[in-house]
Structures are given as structure tokens and as C-alpha cells.
Amino acid sequence: MTQLNESELNKPGGIEGYGQSYEAFKESVERSNPQHADNRNDVTQGIHGHVHHFAPGHHLWLNKFVPQLQSLAAKYHVGNYVAIRGTNERFFESMPIYARLGMHLLFYGREQVKLLEGNRHIETLLMEQSKREGQIYDSPESRSHIPSFINTYKIDTNELLYPPESPAYKNFNEFFYRKLKPGARPVQNPDHEFCSAADCRLVVYPAVHDAQTFWIKGDEFTVPALLGLHKSDPLCQALEGGSLASFRLAPSDYHRFHSLRMDIPGQYFTVNPQAVNEKDLDVLSANKRSVLLLNHDATNKKIAFVAIGALLVGSIQWTVSPGSKVRRGDELGFFAYGGSTVVAILEPGMVEWDSDLVANSSPSKPGQLGIETLMKVGWSIGKMPKD
Numbered sequence: 001m002t003q004l005n006e007s008e009l010n011k012p013g014g015i016e017g018y019g020q021s022y023e024a025f026k027e028s029v030e031r032s033n034p035q036h037a038d039n040r041n042d043v044t045q046g047i048h049g050h051v052h053h054f055a056p057g058h059h060l061w062l063n064k065f066v067p068q069l070q071s072l073a074a075k076y077h078v079g080n081y082v083a084i085r086g087t088n089e090r091f092f093e094s095m096p097i098y099a100r101l102g103m104h105l106l107f108y109g110r111e112q113v114k115l116l117e118g119n120r121h122i123e124t125l126l127m128e129q130s131k132r133e134g135q136i137y138d139s140p141e142s143r144s145h146i147p148s149f150i151n152t153y154k155i156d157t158n159e160l161l162y163p164p165e166s167p168a169y170k171n172f173n174e175f176f177y178r179k180l181k182p183g184a185r186p187v188q189n190p191d192h193e194f195c196s197a198a199d200c201r202l203v204v205y206p207a208v209h210d211a212q213t214f215w216i217k218g219d220e221f222t223v224p225a226l227l228g229l230h231k232s233d234p235l236c237q238a239l240e241g242g243s244l245a246s247f248r249l250a251p252s253d254y255h256r257f258h259s260l261r262m263d264i265p266g267q268y269f270t271v272n273p274q275a276v277n278e279k280d281l282d283v284l285s286a287n288k289r290s291v292l293l294l295n296h297d298a299t300n301k302k303i304a305f306v307a308i309g310a311l312l313v314g315s316i317q318w319t320v321s322p323g324s325k326v327r328r329g330d331e332l333g334f335f336a337y338g339g340s341t342v343v344a345i346l347e348p349g350m351v352e353w354d355s356d357l358v359a360n361s362s363p364s365k366p367g368q369l370g371i372e373t374l375m376k377v378g379w380s381i382g383k384m385p386k387d
Contacts, residue, residue: 029129034141043148082201083360083373090371093201093250134173134315137337142172149175153252159184177255177317177334185258185377187329194261194351194382195328197305197342199254200247201372203361204353204381208345210362211244223345227291227304235293238302239345243353245381247342248372249335256319256334257342258377259326263294263303290316292332297325301347307333308341316340329378353382 030036032043079094136142146164149172150157161179162168169175187195196202205211212221223239224231231237249255288309295302307316318333320326361370375381 026129029133029136032133032145033136034139034144041144041148043145043152081371083371085356085373085375085379091374133337137172137176140171143169143175145172146175155252173337176337179256180254185254185329187378189380193328193384194380195258196247196375196377196379196381197245197260197332197344198247198249198257199376200249200342200374202245202247202357202375202381203370203372204243204245204357205361206243206353206358207241207348208239208244209241211246223304226289226306226343226345228289235302235304238347239304241348243346243348243351245344245346245353247344247375249340249342254377255336255340256377257307257332259294259328259330259332260303260305260344260381261296261328262298262326263296264325265292265294265320265322265332288316290318292318292320296350299350301350303347303350304345305332306343306345307335308343309335349385351382352385354380357381 031038034041079092081090082093083090137145146169149155150164157164159180161181164175169178185199189195203211208223222231223242224233224236227233227236229236245260247257290307292305292307293302294305309316315336316333317336320330320332326332357373360373363370
């Protein structure tokens with residue numbers, strides 16, 4: 001993972017002040033509107049532009065607000081590497097403009113951290129833009145963005161339940177949480193008990209403590225904070241010392257999430273990896289989230305399945321009913337527009353994660369971060385321990 005040096009952000013000529021960043025963030029949202037004069041039905045003209053892809057004529061408006069963003073992006077290659085499973089290969093995944101600007105608003109200097117944690121102003125501003133983006137992508141005119149979105153993110157249209165031009169998509173958002181054809185995500189390895197819950201970038205840890213050490217750096221991240229419960233709650237005590245998996249969905253991903261294994265859904269309650277790695281702020285516990293408590297049919301142990309909103313996420317929707325039995329790979333719900341994350345926390349002794357995923361998730365050297373692995377729904381991630 002590549003992080004911008006704080007001195008670069010604060011020195012004269014660098015990115016100065018979160019006011020300009022917010023205006024740039026707001027402008028990127030407005031430019032995603034098909035009715036904007038400069039939109040041209042091109043999603044890269046707005047929030048989906050990538051900060052190190054400054055083609056001639058693209059994003060000239062951004063320099064008005066954040067003149068040094070282009071040079072910083074070129075210098076630091078803003079984004080992160082993701083491992084391709086079963087190979088020794090990795091690919092670089094760049095960061096969309098809205099994610100870079102949003103992160104700058106959240107993490108620019110210590111005063112910004114204080115503002116986010118202690119002042120509702122920044123949170124309110126970002127919420128306003130999240131709602132605005134939802135309005136834009138819920139509009140019938142937003143359908144015109146579907147071809148550009150497919151081209152930008154190289155989406156495989158052959159696996160879609162409905163073709164891109166289908167009237168089933170009344171707006172862009174309905175394409176964003178599109179359904180796939182039956183059999184498009186088969187469950188692999190029947191002898192393995194657990195499968196990936198999403199098309200995603202995945203990290204797994206045998207214990208929550210390992211995730212806190214190697215990946216989730218928020219000072220306030222705890223299981224009770226994530227679930228919005230007191231530490232004395234029986235569920236928090238049951239999950240203490242349990243295993244954790246984090247499924248990060250990029251904008252290009254199929255945005256429906258599925259069951260890891262055969263379970264019975266119980267109660268619901270509501271409460272970008274660089275952001276997760278910021279040590280002074282607990283992003284996962286601070287963002288909007290919705291929890292589904294799963295009860296494993298065979299062992300009666302619990303899994304907390306936490307859907308977490310991110311910048312510009314419109315909503316979290318569950319499509320499964322409490323008390324119904326779900327099998328591995330069955331759909332549980334979906335995210336409307338935005339990058340999103342699912343975190344699963346399992347009681348101790350429930351899972352032995354696949355060794356390649358553990359190896360990727362753990363840093364190879366002290367002081368480094370692990371690396372996410374590119375996954376699809378249904379791919380094996382672990383099994384029940386033999387003993």
C-alpha cells in the first residue's frame with residue numbers, strides 16, 4: 001500500500017486546507033451528473049476519474065481546487081497492490097478521485113482527525129454529498145452512464161442476468177447492484193466449509209488481534225465498537241478472540257454479498273484500505289453499518305456478518321429473512337452505489353483460513369502491511385479445524 005508523506009501534504013505548494021478538498025469532492029460528485037455540461041456520459045469525468053490517469057483534457061477542473069494533486073499522484077502512484085490467487089502475480093489498483101479527496105478530508109493532518117472525531121461538520125458535509133450522489137444515480141438519466149462504467153472497469157457483461165441495455169435497469173444504481181446469471185458464481189471445494197462472501201479484495205486473520213496489528217489501525221477498533229454493543233454483551237464475549245475476514249468491494253465489483261457457509265440468519269441491527277490503515281481513526285467502527293447475526297446450524301456458534309458503508313454508499317439492503325436457512329453462496333443482501341466492505345467475525349475455533357490467504361494477509365517484514373487477495377463469491381477461504 002502506498003501512502004502520501006505527511007510533509008508533502010503540508011508543505012507550501014502541497015495540498016493546502018481541507019476547504020479546497022471539499023469543494024473538489026463536491027465538484028467531482030456534480031460532474032457525475034449526466035446533465036452536467038462537461039459530463040459527456042463519461043464516468044471518468046467525475047468521481048470515477050483515477051488520480052494518476054490525467055489524460056490530456058481530463059480533470060483540468062481539479063487543478064483549480066487542488067493544483068498539486070496530479071504531481072503527488074504521479075509521484076506516489078496512489079492506490080495499492082492486490083494479489084492474484086494461485087499465481088505469484090500482483091496488479092496495481094489505482095484510486096478514484098472521490099476516494100483520494102475523501103481520504104484527504106478525513107486524514108489531512110491532526111486537526112482534521114480531531115474535526116472528524118469531535119465535530120459533526122465534516123461528517124455532515126460528506127453525508128450531504130453521499131445523498132447527492134445517490135440522487136444522481138437514482139435518476140432515469142443516469143442510465144446513460146452504464147456503457148462508460150462497463151468500459152472503464154472492464155465489466156464482463158456475459159455473466160449479467162440482464163444485458164446492459166435492458167429496461168430492467170431503470171437507473172445506474174440498479175445496474176450497480178446488478179444480478180448475475182444462475183451458476184455464475186459456483187461454490188468451490190465442497191469439502192471446505194467456508195467460501196468468499198463477495199467479489200472482493202480479501203484479508204483474513206486467525207484472531208481479531210492479528211487484524212488490529214497488521215491491517216486495521218484505528219485506535220478504537222474493537223469487536224464491541226464494530227457491533228455497537230457493550231463489551232459485556234454475551235455476543236461480544238462469544239466473539240472475543242475469534243477469527244476475522246474483511247471483504248473490500250471496489251466500485252467495479254458485483255455488489256451483492258453472500259453467505260460464507262450453511263447458517264440460519266438471526267437478528268439484524270444497524271450501527272478504502274488506506275483509510276483502514278490510518279492509525280488515529282477507527283473508520284470501520286465509525287461508518288454506517290448493518291449487522292446480521294448468523295447461527296451455524298451444526299455447531300450453534302455465531303458469526304457476526306457486518307456490512308459497512310463507505311464514502312458515497314447509498315444504502316445497505318438485506319434480501320434474506322431472519323429464521324430462514326441459507327447455504328454457502330446464497331445471497332444475503334447488496335450495497336447501493338459506492339465502495340463498501342463486509343467484515344465477518346467468527347467465534348474461536350470455527351475456521352482455519354486457507355494458508356495462501358493467511359500468508360498474503362500477513363506482512364512479510366516487520367513494519368510492512370499485508371496484501372489483499374482478489375476473490376470471487378464462492379471461492380474457498382477456509383474449513384473447520386479437524387480437532
